[in-house]
Amino acid sequence: MLRPTTRVSHARASVTLSGHYMDQRFPHFEKRPERWVMVPTNARQRHVELNKIQPLLCSELASLSRLDLKKSQLGVVTSGIAAKYVEEAVMKLQLEPSLLRIAAYPIDAGVIAALVNNSSQILVVEELEPVIEEKVKALAGTVEVFGKFTGHVPREGELTVDVVLQSLGEVIGRFVTTDVPAELIAAEHALPSRLPVLCAGCPHRATFYALKKVFRKSAIYVGDIGCYTLGVSQGTIDTTLCMGASISMGSGFDAACGGVKNIVSVIGDSTFVHTGVPGLINAAYNGAKMTLVIMDNNTTAMTGHQPHPCTGVTATGVCNAPTPMEDLIKAIGVKGLYVVDPYNLAETEEAFIKAKNGDGVQVVIARRPCIISVKKAGALAKTKKRVTSTCQNYFASCKLCGTLFCPSISYSDTCALISEDCVGCGVCEQICEFDAIKTA
Amino acid sequence: MVREGKFDCIIVGVGGQGSIFASGVLGETALREGYAVISAETHGMAQRGGTVEVHVRIGSSYGPLIPLRSADALVGMEPAECLRFARYLSPKGTAIINTHVVPATGRDYPSVGDLVQALEATSGRVIAYDATRLALEAGHSQTLNVIMLGTLAHLLPLSTLEDVIAEYVPKKALEANLRAFKLGQKVVKA
Structure with missing residues (x-):
């Protein structure tokens, strides 16, 4: 079992x-229904097999773990990235404990x-939940075990x-203390925060603005995972849990408080094709009353612009016919479907008003490419x-x-200023009630 | 072959300033010159204007995170971000700080003079200058990271940083980046 932690991943x-990675493999599949078809009769037998191989797995994997026994009362059990921190810390403390690095x-x-037989005290240092610590405690007998259960290692946060x-x-x-000077701590506390914001020219900003205008503060905005989670600053994301939850939780909210509250689900194009479709089928078939906004920027922006089935590029970069998003949604049987350009606020608001007044599941696709894609393609200068x-x-x-939270608009004491990184989306021009912002 | 020289460096900035690119070039150079390199980056949605923090450890056999008050150098592409991570810089270490401010939210932005002063009081050496202005002089604001690398270069146990930069930057931006590297170097020569 692999246990990836923040620091290993980053x-x-x-x-x-x-x-070994170059080993040539030949595809082979052996037909053994008792092994691969998990109907109850087979599953019960496989459970026996699964338990039977545990000791074998243990002894085979034991060779990957490293035990360095030293003449010390103290033993340290650690694993993964934490082992590197322990190595550096014992060097700084000029300490030579016995060290067990668990690999698997x-x-x-x-x-x-x-x-345990070589130590009188054991400290367990591991990331995440104290899985190793539990095992060590169970085997330690009278040897003292310190770690997350005893408060010697923090239970939350990164090591x-x-x-x-x-x-x-x-x-x-005995401590090797590193004192951070008081003046640094004071300077640090006085620093302004720097929260991520949607890019200048991000189409999502415009969609959120129109959404808020039509559905007001009182609607329940059920969010999903992507750049658009940042819509929380515009007051148009109320929940974010896991991928696809915007739609499935949205229909749940409707079952619980539909009729009292307007339900608006917000999901990106990539997340929609990844995990949104089954939730939409369920919502449409079971007659939920909700509006689904698909923020379609034709990519998976937050994780680095990976393609998805509606982009026409496969996971390996080969061109293929895109999955037709509108046909798919129509086939699911939603009651209304609108496609708008979010840069056109009037058009977008009109679609939201229709959706709000419509029956059943209403879908609005707010479609415009991610501004980062546009810049990368060198297409920005032209427009x-x-x-x-x-x-x-x-x-x-x-x-x-x-209220747009656009990084290109700043305020002096007297006026709104447009900075040089403005891409000219023109959304602020459309909302300015004093006609003070002009695009040309 | 792994050489023995050790150098711990923290590069910080605002998303889009090129901190991660700078750390990549630095790591690649060290790797090619025979050092073990390990680095770690923390970037909450970096491309969307958040804080970016990169630890680069050259010649280290330990983990990627540099302990408090022990980095040999701190490169801050933006003054407030530089101070945010100043606690990692060794009392003997060098801070290279761009004095050009990228506006932030929340509290009022402190005076850059005060920020530089706090660094000066707590570290070995502070090299503070408007690197953004130099980047524009080099030909493009995006060469900021290479300006800062140019200034960092004299501290490093490396000799081929400029060559690796030339290899990694986009071809059409090559000239501007080479100018930027030289301008960055001149900051400490002058």
Whole structure:
């Protein structure tokens, strides 16, 4: 079992390849229904087999774990990235504990017993939940075990060398402290925050603006996972849980409080084809009353612009006929379907009004390519409009454009300013009640 | 072959300033010159204007995260971001800080002079300058990261950084980036 942690997933390092990755494999499938068809009769037998192989797995995997026994009262059990922090921390403390690095699960009891027999105190340092610690405690007998259960290692948050130094210090009663100077801490506390925002020219911003205008603050906005989660700042994302939940939770909200509240589900094009479709079938078939907004920017923007079935490019970069999004949605049997360009606020608002007044499941596809894709394709220069603001003193109290949370609009004490990174989407021009913002 | 020189460096900035690109070029150079390299980046939706923090450890056999108060260098592409991670810089370390502000939300932006002063009081050396202005002088605001690498270069145990930059930047931006590297180097020569 692999246990990826934040730091393993976000680290890069020089690695030496063993050559195994080039092994040539020949596809082979052996027909053995008793092994691969998990009907109850077979499953019951497989459960016996599964339990039978556990000791074998343990002993086979034990060779991957590393045990360095030292003449020390203290033993440290660790695994993965935490092992590197322990190595650095014991170096700083000039400590030589026995060290057991667990490489794989299930954990072999023998290797833990070898450490237990050599130590009178054991500290367990692992990321996430105390899985190894539980196993060690069960086998430790009278040997003291410190870790997350005893509060020596923090249960939440990421481990670092400094955290491990503190944990080791608490066990051995000796600390290598790193004091951050008070003036640095003071300077740090006074810093402004820097929260991520939708890009200048992001079509989602316009969609959210229109959505809020039509469905008001009182609607329940059921969100999903993507850049559009940032719609929380515009007040148009109330929940984010897991992929596809916008639609399935949306129909749940309708069952619970439909008729009292308007339900608006918000999902991206990529997430929709990934996990949204079954939820939409369920909502449409079971007669939910809700509006689904598909924020279609023709890519998977947040994770780095991977293609998806509606883009016409396969996972390996080969061109193929795209899955037709509108045909798919119509076939599901929704009561209304509208496709709009979010840069056109009037058109977008009109579709939302129709959806709000319509029956059953209403779908609005707000379609415009991700601004990052447009820039990468070199297509921005061709269409880029220049936006200028003549916003003056008495407009300062308006700040309607501020509800867009656009990084290209800033405010001096007297007026709204358009910065050089503006891409000229023209959405602020459409909402300015004083005609103070002009595109040309 | 892995060499023995060790260098821990933190590169920070705002999403889009090229902190991750800079760390990649730095790591690649060190790798080619025979050092073990490990790095880790923290970027909450970096492309959307958030904070980006990259740890680069050259010649280290430990994990990718640099402990508090122990980095040899801190490269801050933006002053507030530089201060946000100043606690990682060693009391003997060098801070290279771009004094050009990228506006942020929430509290009022502190005075850049105060930020530089806090760094000066707590680190070995502070090299503070308007690197964004130099980048524009080089030909493009996006060369900011290469300006900063140019200034960092004199601290590094590496000699081929400029060559690797030339290889990694887009062809059409090559000239501007080479100018940027030289301008960045000149900051410490002057």
